Amino acid sequence: MEFEESWSQRIMRIDPSDYHYMKVCLEFEEHGIGLNAAQFKQLLVSALQELFGEVGAALPFDVLTYEEKTLKAILRVCNSGFVKLWSSLTMLGSYKGNKCAFRVIQVSPFLLALSGNSRELVLD
Amino acid sequence: MATLRRLRETPQHFLSCVMSSFHDPRPRHRHFVETHYYNYKVSFLIPECALLPKELKSLVTELGPYYLVKNLPLHEFITPEFINTFVKKGKLILSLDKDTYEETGLEGHPSKYSGRKSMRFIVSVDLMELSFNLNSKKYKRTSWSFKEKKPLKFNFLFAWHNTGAAESSLMSYFSNYHIQEHQPRVSGSSLGELPCPVLQSDYIAGLPGVLCGAPELFEWLGAVCSNVDQNNEPHNFISTYCCPQPNTALAKAYLCSITGFLLPEKICLLLERLRHYFDEPKLAPWLTLSVHSFADSPVAWREKEHGFHKGGEHIYNFVIFNNQDYWLQLAVGANDDCFL
Numbered sequence: 461m462e463f464e465e466s467w468s469q470r471i472m473r474i475d476p477s478d479y480h481y482m483k484v485c486l487e488f489e490e491h492g493i494g495l496n497a498a499q500f501k502q503l504l505v506s507a508l509q510e511l512f513g514e515v516g517a518a519l520p521f522d523v524l525t526y527e528e529k530t531l532k533a534i535l536r537v538c539n540s541g542f543v544k545l546w547s548s549l550t551m552l553g554s555y556k557g558n559k560c561a562f563r564v565i566q567v568s569p570f571l572l573a574l575s576g577n578s579r580e581l582v583l584d
Numbered sequence: 585m586a587t588l589r590r591l592r593e594t595p596q597h598f599l600s601c602v603m604s605s606f607h608d609p610r611p612r613h614r615h616f617v618e619t620h621y622y623n624y625k626v627s628f629l630i631p632e633c634a635l636l637p638k639e640l641k642s643l644v645t646e647l648g649p650y651y652l653v654k655n656l657p658l659h660e661f662i663t664p665e666f667i668n669t670f671v672k673k674g675k676l677i678l679s680l681d682k683d684t685y686e687e688t689g690l691e692g693h694p695s696k697y698s699g700r701k702s703m704r705f706i707v708s709v710d711l712m713e714l715s716f717n718l719n720s721k722k723y724k725r726t727s728w729s730f731k732e733k734k735p736l737k738f739n740f741l742f743a744w745h746n747t748g749a750a751e752s753s754l755m756s757y758f759s760n761y762h763i764q765e766h767q768p769r770v771s772g773s774s775l776g777e778l779p780c781p782v783l784q785s786d787y788i789a790g791l792p793g794v795l796c797g798a799p800e801l802f803e804w805l806g807a808v809c810s811n812v813d814q815n816n817e818p819h820n821f822i823s824t825y826c827c828p829q830p831n832t833a834l835a836k837a838y839l840c841s842i843t844g845f846l847l848p849e850k851i852c853l854l855l856e857r858l859r860h861y862f863d864e865p866k867l868a869p870w871l872t873l874s875v876h877s878f879a880d881s882p883v884a885w886r887e888k889e890h891g892f893h894k895g896g897e898h899i900y901n902f903v904i905f906n907n908q909d910y911w912l913q914l915a916v917g918a919n920d921d922c923f924l
Contacts (some may be wrong), residue, residue: 571806
């Protein structure tokens with residue numbers, strides 16, 4: 461790291477965020493399947509339980525935003541549970557007998573980063 | 585076990601926050617903005633404001649255009665005509681994987697983020713130096729590499745700070761290629777009542793129980809821009825997120841976002857206009873201006889290499905107070921220099 465000349469005040473934090481944020485999208489093989497926010501969260505809890513058992517299912521995380529129409533959500537999870545949550549999303553294959561998959565669109569330790577993703581820029 | 589532990593770790597990230605004033609005789613804020621070249625999104629938030637102020641309306645719609653050129657060969661960038669018309673001074677910086685680097689036959693250096701076994705290399709071509717001597721070995725080798733040895737073609741985004749030449753030069757210069765003009769996308773929204781952290785410019789780190797600091801403000805801003813509900817109870821099943829404490833209630837706020845390929849000169853202009861928003865008394869105690877870089881650009885600031893681990897984030901944010909003090913925050917992910 462290098463620093464510019466002195467400012468009036470400076471604070472520098474390494475790993476300042478206790479959380480990681482994930483923008484995800486749930487896709488079903490068949491159309492027309494809907495979930496409300498509570499059902500969506502329960503689906504994630506059961507995904508954690510399936511892979512990591514009861515201890516995994518107790519991992520605290522938040523569904524900060526959820527769009528019922530597009531099945532897109534922003535999740536917040538503590539850093540120590542980030543890999544567990546992401547791997548649970550990866551391994552989830554079905555909901556009530558319907559085949560589905562999670563797409564992880566973006567991850568960041570900064571929530572502000574999730575509001576601007578240049579990889580989503582489409583110009584055609 | 586060590587491998588497992590490493591796999592469970594989250595990549596390192598940095599947040600640097602500094603404080604200064606627009607009355608400082610050294611305009612460091614301008615230099616900072618002008619040396620961030622690849623800007624994808626700019627957004628500003630004005631508390632206690634319902635509509636886009638008229639002094640900003642014209643500027644917000646004039647931040648473009650930018651251009652997309654498809655399948656453009658790299659050798660077009662080293663022609664004297666291109667350099668003399670558009671570049672004046674500058675460098676062509678390539679971030680290449682190992683195989684492509686070896687195939688080009690050009691001189692470069694390993695990426696500083698590639699670890700013990702270098703899998704990524706950086707090639708930097710000084711365009712001014714090349715254009716001064718077209719008979720030099722360097723020019724001939726670069727030209728041979730781009731035209732014959734490894735003719736690389738990419739889709740490019742162009743944005744050009746025109747200091748006087750004909751307006752449609754980029755369109756006419758690349759008329760032999762597929763070139764499209766684009767305008768930045770502007771979106772604005774009036775936000776209703778929302779909680780916001782209590783800030784004071786002198787206390788960038790906050791004051792426990794009295795004031796929030798810059799890191800809390802940064803996270804709150806992310807929540808506002810992503811439209812996160814901030815009125816949750818601790819026992820709520822779906823989300824427990826709430827506004828940092830201590831907080832106050834805003835009656836309204838205006839959030840405007842512009843996305844595209846945005847020039848640092850235009851962002852500087854926007855910063856100056858936002859700073860002068862407080863020339864007349866306003867209810868808002870402060871406002872913010874955030875800028876997101878492109879996640880995959882080879883450089884983020886000056887010529888500093890921009891690596892990315894997962895996110896590629898490189899964001900800076902100004903908090904402009906009504907007394908002309910400002911906070912400047914820089915947030916970067918792993919494999920980036922944090923230099924404030």
